[in-house]
Amino acid sequence: xATAKAGxxxxxxxxxxxxSAQNQQSRILSLAARSARGLAEFTTSILICYxxxxxxxxxxxxxVLNGFIQGSLYALLALGLSLLYGVLRFANLAHGxxxxxxxxxxxxxxxxxxWPLLPSLAAGFGILFIVTLLIERLTFTPVRDAPPLIPLxxxxxxxxxxxNLLLLIFEPRSRLITANxxxxxxxxxxxxxxxxxxxxxxxxxxxxxxxxxxKRTKLGKAIRAVADDREAAAILGIPIKRIVTITFLISAxxxxxxxxxxxxxxxxxxxxxxxxxxxxxxxxxxxxxxSIPGAVAGGYILGFAENILISIPFWGWYIPxxxxxxxxxxxxxxxxxxxxxxxxxKSAEEIARK
Amino acid sequence: xxxxxxxxxxxGGPIIIHDVALEVGEGQIVTIIGPNGAGKSTVLRSIFGLxxxxxxxxxxxxxxxxxxxxxSETAERGICYVPQGRSIFPTMSVExxxxxxxxxxxxxxxxxxxxEYVYEKFPRLYERRHQKTKTLSGGEQQMVAFGxxxxxxxxxxxxxxxxxxxxxxxxADIFEKLLEIRKDGTAILMVEQNAHMAxxxxxxxxxxxxxxxxxxxxxxxxxxxxxxxxxxxxxISGK
Ligand SMILES: Nc1ncnc2c1ncn2[C@@H]1O[C@H](COP(=O)(O)OP(=O)(O)OP(=O)(O)O)[C@@H](O)[C@H]1O
Ligand SMILES: [Mg+2]
Numbered sequence: 001x002a003t004a005k006a007g008x009x010x011x012x013x014x015x016x017x018x019x020s021a022q023n024q025q026s027r028i029l030s031l032a033a034r035s036a037r038g039l040a041e042f043t044t045s046i047l048i049c050y051x052x053x054x055x056x057x058x059x060x061x062x063x064v065l066n067g068f069i070q071g072s073l074y075a076l077l078a079l080g081l082s083l084l085y086g087v088l089r090f091a092n093l094a095h096g097x098x099x100x101x102x103x104x105x106x107x108x109x110x111x112x113x114x115w116p117l118l119p120s121l122a123a124g125f126g127i128l129f130i131v132t133l134l135i136e137r138l139t140f141t142p143v144r145d146a147p148p149l150i151p152l153x154x155x156x157x158x159x160x161x162x163x164n165l166l167l168l169i170f171e172p173r174s175r176l177i178t179a180n181x182x183x184x185x186x187x188x189x190x191x192x193x194x195x196x197x198x199x200x201x202x203x204x205x206x207x208x209x210x211x212x213x214x215k216r217t218k219l220g221k222a223i224r225a226v227a228d229d230r231e232a233a234a235i236l237g238i239p240i241k242r243i244v245t246i247t248f249l250i251s252a253x254x255x256x257x258x259x260x261x262x263x264x265x266x267x268x269x270x271x272x273x274x275x276x277x278x279x280x281x282x283x284x285x286x287x288x289x290x291s292i293p294g295a296v297a298g299g300y301i302l303g304f305a306e307n308i309l310i311s312i313p314f315w316g317w318y319i320p321x322x323x324x325x326x327x328x329x330x331x332x333x334x335x336x337x338x339x340x341x342x343x344x345x346k347s348a349e350e351i352a353r354k
Numbered sequence: 355x356x357x358x359x360x361x362x363x364x365x366g367g368p369i370i371i372h373d374v375a376l377e378v379g380e381g382q383i384v385t386i387i388g389p390n391g392a393g394k395s396t397v398l399r400s401i402f403g404l405x406x407x408x409x410x411x412x413x414x415x416x417x418x419x420x421x422x423x424x425x426s427e428t429a430e431r432g433i434c435y436v437p438q439g440r441s442i443f444p445t446m447s448v449e450x451x452x453x454x455x456x457x458x459x460x461x462x463x464x465x466x467x468x469x470e471y472v473y474e475k476f477p478r479l480y481e482r483r484h485q486k487t488k489t490l491s492g493g494e495q496q497m498v499a500f501g502x503x504x505x506x507x508x509x510x511x512x513x514x515x516x517x518x519x520x521x522x523x524x525x526a527d528i529f530e531k532l533l534e535i536r537k538d539g540t541a542i543l544m545v546e547q548n549a550h551m552a553x554x555x556x557x558x559x560x561x562x563x564x565x566x567x568x569x570x571x572x573x574x575x576x577x578x579x580x581x582x583x584x585x586x587x588x589x590i591s592g593k
Contacts, residue, residue, distance in 0.1 A: 228443035229441050231425075
């Protein structure tokens, strides 16, 4: 049920984005132009991608590596989304914007003001945390007893608001933090940048840290208890409000870290939040919403699927790389067809017990 | 120590219980019986701030008014509550459930001692301490719910249908445990469908019907009462 609700929310958001993009021109004309262009691109990409030779091992390995790095980033994004869902039972569709707030706050100190790395990180996260607390007080706290559909819709509006705020402050153009990113050449063909190594290493360390935190500490266990049964937790004296606030902060921290790591590796545009949200959302659904190992698995499956499938020939044909995003969703649909609650998802029986 | 007077409460819609009065003394076992939907659970939920309470109601625990106290601060007053349907944490282990029971306690040594007390009472839980509670049997889950509430060494324990869905042998065990718990200094207020066994061990019984007090009296006396025998004990009156 909850998954279906969240899914409907996501679909609504996508529809909204499509509609607003088309508003700028006459809809029919632009639709016709798009179809024509799409058809042309499709035929050329197929022509280019026909390659009857044997699979190139190096190419394959390169994409495995890319998939791993991309997957680490998705997993990090998915973790925050999934943790918050577990406690509050709604998918925060502004999650990508939290990631961007982290990276743009950091960017301001690190690049625009020229501060050193560590103070910039501290200041960037400081701002992210303050904004997170403000948002919670102003938007989510007042509706804390409402059904989860309400905060879900609020998060859609919040995402749009934050995106426009970022556009206003930072102008609609891409930024890249290139600071001394060195390149490690593995073979003639395969290389990896220090920014990419950072993504994988930091993501994995944070996954381990989060798991230990949730399993070993009193606070972590209390978060799991609230996720399991909020009323029972309150009865035992666990302060629900404080646990919710802490969960928002952890979720923002994970998203912000992903945003900052990504800013060293790829161009970041104030518009990029939606893409982050959608990828995190897909990873979370793939792994089973609310499940922490599921979020990690979902992130990596998505990262690998996007990259590896375009590197292997199917009867001599390659899938064009510009269909990367579409592929991720085909995988998503196939997995959900076999396991409707995701790979690590709760069974229908468990959900019914709630 | 617990005194409820003129309690009227509901869930935002119609008022479910009207002017309920109830009293639990030190070290007593008190049972509420009544038909399904009478509002028995609503009385217990009201004590923990989980209902909308009407003006003019009063719930006092010792000298403190409980009305308006947030749910998560009620336990600090020394009351624990096992709601209907157990409500344990299914994805957490037995031991983690017990730890959460002691969430508001600070002294690690005392918590450990208390955990030993619970394991002593329920050796079965010790055997399964690392198992996730969703994989336990119904009886074992009820033990977890119990044990978790005992982790606070409460002065007063609220139990909503502790015997529901359990085999007669297990029910007898549970009721025996209740007597032990009382001996260790905890008063008990419970709701039970198993009226006969519950009244047998109760100092006082209350009958609730249609959200109102019907009658009350010492447990043993209620057992002899024809009206109760007919409605709740499955006996035909006059025999
Ligand atoms: N959370 C709730 N929201 C709205 N109405 C409720 C809620 N819980 C109970 N009620 C209503 O309050 C009335 C009394 O319910 P309550 O659970 O107190 O009865 P009960 O005596 O415990 O019954 P049972 O023996 O079946 O457990 C019922 O009519 C029920 O529909
Ligand atoms: Mg009930």
